[in-house]
Amino acid sequence: MTDLVINPTQSRPWGKILLRALLFALLGLFALFYLMPLFVMVTTSLKSLEEIRTGSLIAFPREITFEAWRTAWSGACTGIQCEGLRPYFWNSVVLAIPAVLISTVVGALNGYVIAQWRFRGANLIFSLLLFGCFIPFQVVLLPMARMLGLMGLAGTIPGLIFVHVIYGIGFTTLFFRNYYVTIPQELVKAAKVDGAGFFRIFWSIFLPLSLPIIVVTVIWQFTQIWNDFLFGVSFSQAGTQPVTVALNNIVNSTTGVKEYNVDMAAAIIAALPTLLVYVVAGKYFIRGLTAGSVKG
Amino acid sequence: MAPILDIKNLYKNYGPVEILKDINVAIEPGDFLVLVGPSGCGKSTLLNCIAGLEPITDGTIHIGGRDMTHVSPKDRDIAMVFQSYALYPTMSVAKNITFGMKVRGVDAATQERKLQEVAGQLQIEQLLHRRPGQLSGGQRQRVAMGRALVRDPKLFLFDEPLSNLDAKLRVEMRTEIKKLHQNLGATMVYVTHDQIEAMTLATKIVVLKGGIVQQIGSPAEIYNRPANLFVADFMGSPAMNLIPARAKPNGTGTQIEISRDGEAPLVLTDTQAPDLPEDVILGLRPEDIAEAGFRAGESVQKAECLIEMVEPAGADTFVVSHLGGKQVTARLHAETSAQSGKTLPLAFDLSKVSYFAPESGDRLN
Numbered sequence A: 001m002t003d004l005v006i007n008p009t010q011s012r013p014w015g016k017i018l019l020r021a022l023l024f025a026l027l028g029l030f031a032l033f034y035l036m037p038l039f040v041m042v043t044t045s046l047k048s049l050e051e052i053r054t055g056s057l058i059a060f061p062r063e064i065t066f067e068a069w070r071t072a073w074s075g076a077c078t079g080i081q082c083e084g085l086r087p088y089f090w091n092s093v094v095l096a097i098p099a100v101l102i103s104t105v106v107g108a109l110n111g112y113v114i115a116q117w118r119f120r121g122a123n124l125i126f127s128l129l130l131f132g133c134f135i136p137f138q139v140v141l142l143p144m145a146r147m148l149g150l151m152g153l154a155g156t157i158p159g160l161i162f163v164h165v166i167y168g169i170g171f172t173t174l175f176f177r178n179y180y181v182t183i184p185q186e187l188v189k190a191a192k193v194d195g196a197g198f199f200r201i202f203w204s205i206f207l208p209l210s211l212p213i214i215v216v217t218v219i220w221q222f223t224q225i226w227n228d229f230l231f232g233v234s235f236s237q238a239g240t241q242p243v244t245v246a247l248n249n250i251v252n253s254t255t256g257v258k259e260y261n262v263d264m265a266a267a268i269i270a271a272l273p274t275l276l277v278y279v280v281a282g283k284y285f286i287r288g289l290t291a292g293s294v295k296g
Numbered sequence B: 001m002a003p004i005l006d007i008k009n010l011y012k013n014y015g016p017v018e019i020l021k022d023i024n025v026a027i028e029p030g031d032f033l034v035l036v037g038p039s040g041c042g043k044s045t046l047l048n049c050i051a052g053l054e055p056i057t058d059g060t061i062h063i064g065g066r067d068m069t070h071v072s073p074k075d076r077d078i079a080m081v082f083q084s085y086a087l088y089p090t091m092s093v094a095k096n097i098t099f100g101m102k103v104r105g106v107d108a109a110t111q112e113r114k115l116q117e118v119a120g121q122l123q124i125e126q127l128l129h130r131r132p133g134q135l136s137g138g139q140r141q142r143v144a145m146g147r148a149l150v151r152d153p154k155l156f157l158f159d160e161p162l163s164n165l166d167a168k169l170r171v172e173m174r175t176e177i178k179k180l181h182q183n184l185g186a187t188m189v190y191v192t193h194d195q196i197e198a199m200t201l202a203t204k205i206v207v208l209k210g211g212i213v214q215q216i217g218s219p220a221e222i223y224n225r226p227a228n229l230f231v232a233d234f235m236g237s238p239a240m241n242l243i244p245a246r247a248k249p250n251g252t253g254t255q256i257e258i259s260r261d262g263e264a265p266l267v268l269t270d271t272q273a274p275d276l277p278e279d280v281i282l283g284l285r286p287e288d289i290a291e292a293g294f295r296a297g298e299s300v301q302k303a304e305c306l307i308e309m310v311e312p313a314g315a316d317t318f319v320v321s322h323l324g325g326k327q328v329t330a331r332l333h334a335e336t337s338a339q340s341g342k343t344l345p346l347a348f349d350l351s352k353v354s355y356f357a358p359e360s361g362d363r364l365n
C-alpha cells in the first residue's frame, strides 16, 4: 500500500526521508491506538485479581498466571451453572460450521443460476434477495420465533442454523452473483455445446474459478454467525446458547467481586476463532473483494 | 444428397423485437457457408439458434436430416468456436480440448489419441499443459479450434473466430481454416463481417441485414450479380460504383445516360440490357472500368472522363472521377498515365453491369 504514496519531493532526498518518517510515525500511532484495547485485555487476563486491584490498568503483569483463562474456559458461572465457556464454545462451533457451509453453497448455486442462466424473473428474485440483506434483525425476530415453533426447532441448534442460513443467503447470493456476472456467458454456452449439464458446468468450470469469492463469503458468514448475539439470545435456551450469549452471561452474572481477568480471558476466547479466520484467509479476503474480471 | 443443415422459416424474437425474420437456408455436406452482414444484423443470433443455445420463435431446423428444432445443444452433433474463444480458464489446454469427450464418457485412451491428433494438426503440442491465460491470441484461437475439431461433428459453427487477431495473423489463420476445411471435408457455418474472409473461404454466402436474408449464393454470384443495392455496396472493396442514370430504349439497345457537372452527359449503349424503367442505378465494379485500350470487347464502351484523384495502391492504381453526382472509382494498371485534373479515356465493361431500381434497390437484370 505504501507505494501508493505520491512523493512530490523526489528531487530532494532529505524531504523524501522526512515524509517517510512522518508517514511511519503516523501509521505507528494508529496501530498503537488500535492495539491498546487488545493489550489491556491480554495483560489483564494474565493478572491475578489481587494484582488488578492494586496495579495500574496498562501495566504489564508482575506475575503471569493462566488461572483466569482456566476459569473462563471451564469454571466460570453463567447463571446457575459453572462450566465456563467450553460447552457454549462447542455450541458455536457446531452451529457456525454447518450454517456457514450451507449458506455458502446455497449462495454459490443461487449466484450461478441468477448470473449465468438468466431465467424469466431472475432479476426480480435477485432484487428480493438483495432486499433481504437490508431487513433489520429485529424485524424478523417474532415471525422467525413463530416459524421455528411451527417447525419444532425452537430453542435448538438446528433451529439457529436454519435462521443463520436464511438470513445469510441474501448476502452470499449477492457475493457470488456479482462475481459470476463478470464471467462471460459464452463459457456456459461452450460447455453446453461440449455436452455438460447444469451441475457439471458449475462443478467443472465455475467452482474452480471461485476460490477468492468463497473465501470472502466464508469469512463474512463466519464472522456474522460467530459474533451474532441477537439471534443467539432470542432463539436458544439453556444448553444451546452460543458463546456470545454465554460470554454476556459470565460478565453480567458475577456476584460479589467482578473478576475482570476472567471476563477478559473469556472475551478473548470468544473472539479467537474470527481472529484466526482473518489471519489464515485475510489476504484472500482482500483479493476476493477486489477481484473483478476473470482472464479468459 | 440431403442437406446437412436445413433452416426453414426461422423467426427469432427477443421479447417484442424481431431479430431474425423468415430465414431459409440449406447447405450440403462439405459446404462452407459464410454469414455476413453489418454489426447487429443477427449473425451471432442465427448461429446460436442453429446451436440450440437460443430458443427460436418459429420455424424448423434440421441437422443431418433430423428435426433438431427443440433438441438441446449437446445432442445436435455440432461443435462451435466462439468469438471470444470461451476457453475454460482454470483448465489446461489439454483439458480444454478433452472436456467434451470427458463429459461424453469417451475412454481415456481415445481421448489421448484424439488430443494428440488435433494438437499435431494445429501445431499446439508444446502448449498442452498451459492455461489459456498463458497463451497469445493466435494460440488461444487454435485451442478453441482444437476443442471443436476433436469432436468430429456433423456441423462446425464459427462465430467471428478471427476478429480478435491482428491483420497479419488473421490472414494466416484464414489460410489455415481454408486448409482445414479442404482436408477435413467438414461442413462449416462461419460468421464474419469481414467480406474478404467471406469471399476467400465460402462456397456459399448468406448476406444478412436487419435479420432478413438479402441474398444467398456462391461468392461469384454475390460478387458479380448482387441481388440488391445493399449487397452491391456491402461486398467488395473498394465498393461497387453505384451511379444514378437514365435508361432510354433505342433501335439497337438501351441508351444509358449519366449526367455530369458542367459537361455533356455521358452516354453508353447497352445492347444486352433488359427492359428498364427510366430511372435506374447502374452498378459497375472498379475493375470493370479500365483505361481505354486495356479492355476490348463488344460490350466495352469508351468515354473521356475528368480524373479528380489518383491513388496508387501498389499493384493497381485507383482513379476517382465524378459521374451522375457520385464518386466513381476505377481500377487501372499501376503504370497508368492518369493525372488528376486531366481527362482520360475510360472503358466501361457493360457485360458486367448491374442495374438496380432506385426505390426498392432490387436488381433489374
Ligand SMILES: Nc1ncnc2c1ncn2[C@@H]1O[C@H](COP(=O)(O)OP(=O)(O)OP(=O)(O)O)[C@@H](O)[C@H]1O
Pocket: B014, B019, B037, B038, B039, B040, B041, B042, B043, B044, B045, B046, B193
Ligand atoms: N439477449 C438479447 N436480448 C435482446 N436483444 C438481443 C439479445 N442478444 C442480441 N440482441 C439483439 O439482436 C440483434 C442481433 O444481435 P447479434 O449478436 O446476432 O448481432 P451480430 O450480427 O452477431 O453482430 P456483430 O457483428 O456485432 O457480432 C442486435 O440488435 C442485438 O441488440
Ligand SMILES: [Mg+2]
Pocket: B043, B044, B045, B083, B160
Ligand atoms: Mg456477433
